[in-house]
Amino acid sequence: MEKATIKVKRFDGKREWVDSYKVDIDDRTTLIEALMDIQNYQDPSLSFRVQCRSAICGTCGVKVNGEKHILACKTKVVDLLKDGEVLVEPLSNMEVIKDLVVDHSQFLEKIKQVKGWFEPVDQFQPVYPEDVEKIDKETDCILCGACYSICPVFETDPQFGGPINFVKTYRFWKDKNDRLKDERIHLAKANHITSCVHCKYCTFTCPKQIPVEQDIMQIEFYGKQKGIIEEDNLNQGFGFSTPFGF
Numbered sequence: 001m002e003k004a005t006i007k008v009k010r011f012d013g014k015r016e017w018v019d020s021y022k023v024d025i026d027d028r029t030t031l032i033e034a035l036m037d038i039q040n041y042q043d044p045s046l047s048f049r050v051q052c053r054s055a056i057c058g059t060c061g062v063k064v065n066g067e068k069h070i071l072a073c074k075t076k077v078v079d080l081l082k083d084g085e086v087l088v089e090p091l092s093n094m095e096v097i098k099d100l101v102v103d104h105s106q107f108l109e110k111i112k113q114v115k116g117w118f119e120p121v122d123q124f125q126p127v128y129p130e131d132v133e134k135i136d137k138e139t140d141c142i143l144c145g146a147c148y149s150i151c152p153v154f155e156t157d158p159q160f161g162g163p164i165n166f167v168k169t170y171r172f173w174k175d176k177n178d179r180l181k182d183e184r185i186h187l188a189k190a191n192h193i194t195s196c197v198h199c200k201y202c203t204f205t206c207p208k209q210i211p212v213e214q215d216i217m218q219i220e221f222y223g224k225q226k227g228i229i230e231e232d233n234l235n236q237g238f239g240f241s242t243p244f245g246f
């Protein structure tokens with residue numbers, strides 16, 4: 001057992017501040033366990049999201065040390081400590097409701113705009129392992145919002161659909177039993193897929209190892225080949241430098 005200092009950015013609807021807590025951890029203690037320990041034994045007013053504690057439900061996303069966007073239930077505290085401390089903040093690009101609890105409704109609304117669900121064909125075709133392989137990773141998306149949180153594009157284009165939504169586009173576009181086909185590419189274009197600056201931070205951040213940026217690239221490439229996305233429309237002139245030096 002060792003003592004770790006967990007600093008948490010707090011918000012009560014009006015005011016922001018940082019609280020600091022000492023927690024006993026071992027080398028297997030996850031960040032969510034540390035937050036639950038704080039809530040149970042030190043400060044019942046601390047708010048955060050947790051459900052499955054198994055990296056399945058996607059609810060426990062947080063930002064740590066101002067740089068990593070992680071699932072708190074999948075990440076060990078020892079792997080986050082810097083000089084015995086870790087700073088925990090809510091995810092970015094989403095409105096904070098209280099402490100570490102953010103409002104997911106904006107990106108859920110954007111998923112509706114790209115029809116991020118299965119639209120079945122009338123006559124189902126058999127699905128073989130090679131068909132499943134094409135969408136295997138994308139099917140694993142747990143809607144955690146980590147990629148949405150780290151994406152720099154929202155600073156300049158709030159209408160950008162966001163990486164989660166284009167993962168959904170890809171997932172169903174590549175499904176042989178989905179009937180929307182090219183309509184999905186038109187929807188991706190309407191949701192500013194070409195504002196992506198291909199920094200790959202979504203890919204590096206995804207806790208499910210989904211190749212998010214590569215999927216976006218494939219959708220854009222196909223759209224360009226088919227004339228759905230005009231060549232001079234690519235990147236739409238948002239040539240800004242990101243906070244990550246790209």
Ligand code: SF4
Pocket residue numbers: 147150151152153162163195196197198199200201202203212213216
């Ligand atoms: S690759 Fe595109 S979608 Fe992913 S974080 Fe960068 S700008 Fe956002």
Ligand code: SF4
Pocket residue numbers: 140141142143144145146147148163164167205206207208209210212
């Ligand atoms: S693509 Fe990955 S990071 Fe983004 S919401 Fe899905 S699981 Fe989370």
Ligand code: FES
Pocket residue numbers: 049050051052053054055056057058059060061071072073074
């Ligand atoms: S609590 Fe479900 S993913 Fe972390």
